[in-house]
Amino acid sequence: MSLSANITQTPEFLSKQLVESQATLKIYDSMTTDKRKFEPLQAGKVGMYVCGMTVYDYCHIGHARVMVAFDVVSRWLRHLGFEVNYVRNITDIDDKIIARANENGEEIGDxxxxxxxxxxxxxxxxxxxxxxxEPRATQHIDEMLQMIDTLEQKDHAYAAPNGDVYYAVETFEGYGKLSKRKLEDLQAGSRVDVDTDKKNPFDFVLWKAAKLGEPQWDSNWGGGRPGWHIECSAMSTKCLGDSFDIHGGGHDLQFPHHENEIAQSEAATGCTYANNWMHVGFINVDGEKMSKSLGNFFTIREVMEKFHPETIRFFILSSHYRSQVNFSDAALKEAHSGLTRVYQTLKAAEAVLESAGKLDESVEASTEVVNEISGYSANFIKAMNDDFNTPQAISVLFSLAKEVNKLARETENDQGIAKLQTAAVTLKALAATLNIGQVDPTEFLQAQIGAVSEGQMSDEQIDALIQERIEAKANKNFARADEIRDLLQQNNIELEDGKQGTTWRRI
Structure with a gap:
C-alpha cells in the first residue's frame, strides 16, 4: 500500500489549527478594493455564487482558471469548518448558442x-x-419574469416600442459602484450606437422580444427570451436568497455584467446583493490577450493533450487568483517540474517507511516533532487565509517537501521514522486542501500524455529496456547499460536507481 493510498485523514493537530484559524480569513473585496475579515451572514455557513459558462463550445484555459480558483475557495472554506453552498450557473440560452446551433444545423438542446x-x-x-x-437559465424563466415584473412595478424597467424590456440605469443611484465608473462619465465618453427604443444608451435589455425561428417563452410583454444579465440575478437569489456571502467570476465580468446584476437585484429586493465580490485575473498567452482572432486561443482539451491535467491545475494555483497570468508551454513545463518535486518527495517517503515496516502503521510522534511540523502548517494556513494566497502556500509545501526529503535520507531510528511520517502525512494533507498530490506518486510520475504513436515510449517498452539494462549490468556489460540509460533519456525517461531497485518517470 502506498503512502498516498494510506493517508485518508487530516492529522489531528492540523484539524485543530484549521478550525481555530477560521476567524483569521481575509478576502479581497472588489467592491471596497480592500482585504476584509470574512464574516458570513450566517455563522458557520457560506453562500457562494459564481458566474458559469455559456455552453456553445468547449471550455478554454480562461474558464479553467475560474473553475480551479473557486474550487479551491470552496474547498478551503470547508476545511476551515464552514458549511458551503456553492452555486455556479449554466447559461443555456444566448445569442451565441442560437447562432452556433443554426450553424451546426442541430437543436439547441442537443x-x-x-x-x-x-x-x-x-x-x-x-x-x-x-x-x-448548477442552475440552468432555461429552467428559471419564471423567476426571471417575476423579477422583471417587480422592476417594472418599481419604475426601474420599461417596455420599449420594439417589444424589448429594458432596465433604466438612471433610476439606480448606485450604478457603477462596483467598477468605480460614474454613469455621467460613461455617457459623456460614450460611443454607443443610439438605440431609439432606449431612454438611455446604457439601459440594458431584461427581456428580448421574440424573433422568427428563435426559442421563446410567454410573458406579460409577449413572447421572447431573457437577457443575459437577468439570468444570474434571478438564479442567485433563488438559490441563495436576496443577500449572500460571495459572488465571483472572471475579471471581465465586473463591468457590465456584475454591475448590472447589482442594479437589478438591489433595485428589486432592496437588499445588499453580495457581501464580497471576487474576480479572477486574465490569462494571457505568450504575453498577449487570449483571443480566437489572434490565433492563441486554447481549449482545456487541447492543453490536456500536451500536459497532465494536474499540471494545469498546479500552474493555475502557482499564481494568485487576482493576478494576470502568462500562459505558455514553458510555464506549463515549469509547473510540471514543481508538481513532480511534490510527488517524488512522497514517493521517497513511501520507500523509507515501507523499508522500515511502518508504511501501514500509525506512528506516534513526540510533542516536539508535532510542534516543529505544525510550524509549516501554520505558515500554510496563514497564506491561504490571506485572500487564498496559493503561490505562497505552495512555497510552504516546497519547504516542507525539502524537510521530508532530508528526513528520508537521514532517518535511522524510530524517532526519525516518526518524524518522517508526521512530516509526510502533513505534506499530503496540506496538498489535499488544494487537491494536488493525491494520486499514487508512481501513477503521476509515469503518466503518459497523448498517444504512443506521437513518439512516446509505452510502459511496456520502458520496462523491457530497464530489464535489459539490469541484465547488462549483471553481465558487466556496462557500455550497453549506459546506452540504454541514454536511449531512455532521449525519450524523456529518467531512471532512478535505489535500494528497492530501478524506477522511472517521464520528464
Missing amino acids: LTERFIKAMHEDAAALGCAVPNS
Whole structure:
C-alpha cells in the first residue's frame, strides 16, 4: 500500500489549527478594493455564487482558471469548518448558442447538452468538485419574469416600442459602484450606437422580444427570451436568497455584467446583493490577450493533450487568483517540474517507511516533532487565509517537501521514522486542501500524455529496456547499460536507481 493510498485523514493537530484559524480569513473585496475579515451572514455557513459558462463550445484555459480558483475557495472554506453552498450557473440560452446551433444545423438542446457534458468532463479532469447547484437559465424563466415584473412595478424597467424590456440605469443611484465608473462619465465618453427604443444608451435589455425561428417563452410583454444579465440575478437569489456571502467570476465580468446584476437585484429586493465580490485575473498567452482572432486561443482539451491535467491545475494555483497570468508551454513545463518535486518527495517517503515496516502503521510522534511540523502548517494556513494566497502556500509545501526529503535520507531510528511520517502525512494533507498530490506518486510520475504513436515510449517498452539494462549490468556489460540509460533519456525517461531497485518517470 502506498503512502498516498494510506493517508485518508487530516492529522489531528492540523484539524485543530484549521478550525481555530477560521476567524483569521481575509478576502479581497472588489467592491471596497480592500482585504476584509470574512464574516458570513450566517455563522458557520457560506453562500457562494459564481458566474458559469455559456455552453456553445468547449471550455478554454480562461474558464479553467475560474473553475480551479473557486474550487479551491470552496474547498478551503470547508476545511476551515464552514458549511458551503456553492452555486455556479449554466447559461443555456444566448445569442451565441442560437447562432452556433443554426450553424451546426442541430437543436439547441442537443448543442447545450453536449457542451455541458464536455464542461463537466473538463472540470473533473482538472480536479474540480461539482458545485452544490448548477442552475440552468432555461429552467428559471419564471423567476426571471417575476423579477422583471417587480422592476417594472418599481419604475426601474420599461417596455420599449420594439417589444424589448429594458432596465433604466438612471433610476439606480448606485450604478457603477462596483467598477468605480460614474454613469455621467460613461455617457459623456460614450460611443454607443443610439438605440431609439432606449431612454438611455446604457439601459440594458431584461427581456428580448421574440424573433422568427428563435426559442421563446410567454410573458406579460409577449413572447421572447431573457437577457443575459437577468439570468444570474434571478438564479442567485433563488438559490441563495436576496443577500449572500460571495459572488465571483472572471475579471471581465465586473463591468457590465456584475454591475448590472447589482442594479437589478438591489433595485428589486432592496437588499445588499453580495457581501464580497471576487474576480479572477486574465490569462494571457505568450504575453498577449487570449483571443480566437489572434490565433492563441486554447481549449482545456487541447492543453490536456500536451500536459497532465494536474499540471494545469498546479500552474493555475502557482499564481494568485487576482493576478494576470502568462500562459505558455514553458510555464506549463515549469509547473510540471514543481508538481513532480511534490510527488517524488512522497514517493521517497513511501520507500523509507515501507523499508522500515511502518508504511501501514500509525506512528506516534513526540510533542516536539508535532510542534516543529505544525510550524509549516501554520505558515500554510496563514497564506491561504490571506485572500487564498496559493503561490505562497505552495512555497510552504516546497519547504516542507525539502524537510521530508532530508528526513528520508537521514532517518535511522524510530524517532526519525516518526518524524518522517508526521512530516509526510502533513505534506499530503496540506496538498489535499488544494487537491494536488493525491494520486499514487508512481501513477503521476509515469503518466503518459497523448498517444504512443506521437513518439512516446509505452510502459511496456520502458520496462523491457530497464530489464535489459539490469541484465547488462549483471553481465558487466556496462557500455550497453549506459546506452540504454541514454536511449531512455532521449525519450524523456529518467531512471532512478535505489535500494528497492530501478524506477522511472517521464520528464
